[in-house]
Amino acid sequence: MPAILITGTDTGVGKTFITYSLALALKERGVKVGCFKPVETYVRDVPEDGRLLASATGQPIEEVVPVSFSLPLAPYPAEIEEEKSFSLEELREHFFLLRERYEVLLVEGAGGIAVPLKENYTYADLAKDWGLPIIIVGRAGLGTLNHTYLTWHYARSMSLKILGIVLNGFTGEDVSERTNPRIVYEMTGFQPVCIKRHGGLSLSEEERSSLLALVGF
Numbered sequence: 001m002p003a004i005l006i007t008g009t010d011t012g013v014g015k016t017f018i019t020y021s022l023a024l025a026l027k028e029r030g031v032k033v034g035c036f037k038p039v040e041t042y043v044r045d046v047p048e049d050g051r052l053l054a055s056a057t058g059q060p061i062e063e064v065v066p067v068s069f070s071l072p073l074a075p076y077p078a079e080i081e082e083e084k085s086f087s088l089e090e091l092r093e094h095f096f097l098l099r100e101r102y103e104v105l106l107v108e109g110a111g112g113i114a115v116p117l118k119e120n121y122t123y124a125d126l127a128k129d130w131g132l133p134i135i136i137v138g139r140a141g142l143g144t145l146n147h148t149y150l151t152w153h154y155a156r157s158m159s160l161k162i163l164g165i166v167l168n169g170f171t172g173e174d175v176s177e178r179t180n181p182r183i184v185y186e187m188t189g190f191q192p193v194c195i196k197r198h199g200g201l202s203l204s205e206e207e208r209s210s211l212l213a214l215v216g217f
């Protein structure tokens, strides 16, 4: 399982948080793990996702995030608006370099799976071209059945290998949180890994083990 795409049902669902947590858990197991966020947008000063991921693995931030844009846009429109182009070929070379360097490489998408990196080129295309199996991160509460099903369905239609589904941010306050895991299982065949909304960045031991199991550890 050398490289995996952590994608999501939307922006802000917890991809970075889950990638960071998984990276730390793998590191604790003695695995040489790297993170890669090919493009980060809405970067003011330093890429924040890159900074958090780099703090887990000890990589330089520029290695984790080689391309960044300042506008809060998907990569493709950001490239148009900022008139600053990036090369998919260079990203792919960087990816191969990192894949060689680490035992496990966690690649974080931007937003959801159909977000465009280029004209007619989404993160699903990237996963296919780079041979990445995916983990889908979705919200725990109301609205997640539709988003999770659509993401799962689209990934399957692209013949992507799905390792699992993570429902993130259980609060115990939303009535749909009680039924969502079971319905996601019925709709997709994946028993989702459920992650609570935490005060800080630490997961429980059980949550860590469930995430590790998704990637075969």
Ligand SMILES: Nc1ncnc2c1ncn2[C@@H]1O[C@H](COP(=O)(O)OP(=O)(O)OP(=O)(O)O)[C@@H](O)[C@H]1O
Pocket: 008, 010, 011, 012, 013, 014, 015, 016, 017, 018, 049, 109, 110, 111, 168, 169, 170, 195, 196, 197, 198, 199, 200
């Ligand atoms: N289970 C959780 N417990 C506590 N905080 C969380 C949890 N999941 C996510 N967060 C917080 O919610 C915010 C959004 O999560 P995150 O940045 O991981 O989303 P994302 O899917 O990576 O977004 P983007 O599309 O911008 O990359 C962050 O501040 C993160 O620390």
Ligand SMILES: [Mg+2]
Pocket: 015, 016, 017, 049, 108
């Ligand atoms: Mg993120």
